[in-house]
Amino acid sequence: MSDRQPVGVVVGASSESLHALSLARDLGLYTIAMDGNPHAEGLAAADRAIVVDIRDPEALAASLEGTVPDVVIPVPIGRYLIAGAALNDRFHLPGVREAAAQLCTDKWAFHRQLHPLGLRRADCRLLRTAADRAAAADFPLPAILKPRTGSGSRGVVRVDTPAARDAALAALPEGEEYLIETAVPGQEYGMDAVVIGGRFTPVLLRKKLNTPPPHCQCVGYFSQPAGTPRFTAAAAAAQQAAAALGIDNAILHADLIEAPGGFFPIELSARPSGHDLHNLFTPLVTGIDMVENYLRFALGMPYNFSPRQYHGGLIRFFDFGGCTITSVPDEKDLMARYPLAAYRCALVPGQRLDPVRDGSVMHRGYFVLRGDDEGELTARADALLAEFGREALV
DSSP: OOOOOOEEEEESOSGGGHHHHHHHHHTTOEEEEEESOTTOHHHHHSSEEEEOOTTOHHHHHHHTTTOOOSEEOOOOOSTTHHHHHHHHHHHTOSSOOHHHHHHHHOHHHHHHHHGGGTSSOSOEEEEOSHHHHHHGGGOOSSEEEEESSOOTTTTOEEEOSHHHHHHHHHTSOTTOOEEEEEOOOSEEEEEEEEEETTEEEEEEEEEEEEOOTTTOOEEEEEEEOTTSHHHHHHHHHHHHHHHHHTOOSEEEEEEEEEETTEEEEEEEESSOOTTTIIIIIHHHHHSOOHHHHHHHHHTTOOOOOSOSOOOOEEEEEOOOOSEEEEEOOOHHHHHHHSOEEEEEEOOOTTOEEOOOOSGGGGGGEEEEEEOSOHHHHHHHHHHHHTTSEEEEOO
């Protein structure tokens, strides 16, 4: 029996990698973190830090200098999921394969894979050239414009009128490919799940709280109980999409719409959910840490992805916009007066906050309220947010 210490590699060492790195070290892994940013927080948290272009799988493999990893540690990452998957292929590791990662990160390829199977019942066009963008002026409304690659709702805009559509098309950045697709009506949800050995296990369904159009940014999630018809239908849609994409032996998260004809997959990726979900909200609600159990699976240790509990609750982000913060309430006082399971606030008096147009709202902090009644949770969240002093920007 070998006494060699197993090695885990993180591709993309942002602050969202810290939870996974801590778990990996607790499980006895020697950790290697890779990022192109020499100041990435995860580099300092690993046993070995490598500054390298994580867009280049060949450069990643070369930078290991002969070290053969035992697992690519799953962390929330967008388009560079492909690079970690390429390491899985090269070293024959468990985890998402590069071909599946390509389908996850390329929204056009994702649509083309699922649409013929009836899983994405919507019109979608690729806007690659100026001629494509000009032709999109007749696209039926309402519609969604979004980058072909990317994550965190960056650059996603809903258009409901011809004037808004024309203005959004004219404002698209040069040199980047976009999609325009049908804005499918319905409530949005997120789902955390895992596929191990072809077996799909749903862990948590989350109802999204979005800002109004055109940006429709998620600023909160309500946990949803398992065992309901809604949960079952959402899980079935995510499972079908994962199978069509060829995802196996991987954590995944899906964004879905509960549309009139059934759940519609917006996106699905073989990685943990970001925005303090996989590391905080999902474990609080279900008792399952998906990254810990995935690492245990990869190392041949006992693991369990079946939720052990369910606690209703809401995670809410500080979605103030167009204002300056004048005062911040005392954390201990809030904890004493609200049913808070977690709280972290990065806001300070004097801070200017622009309207919420992208996922950067997540960096402001969050709070998690316990409870099962969405109306009551909403009222308490609104009351807590009202305790922050604000002045509108002139």
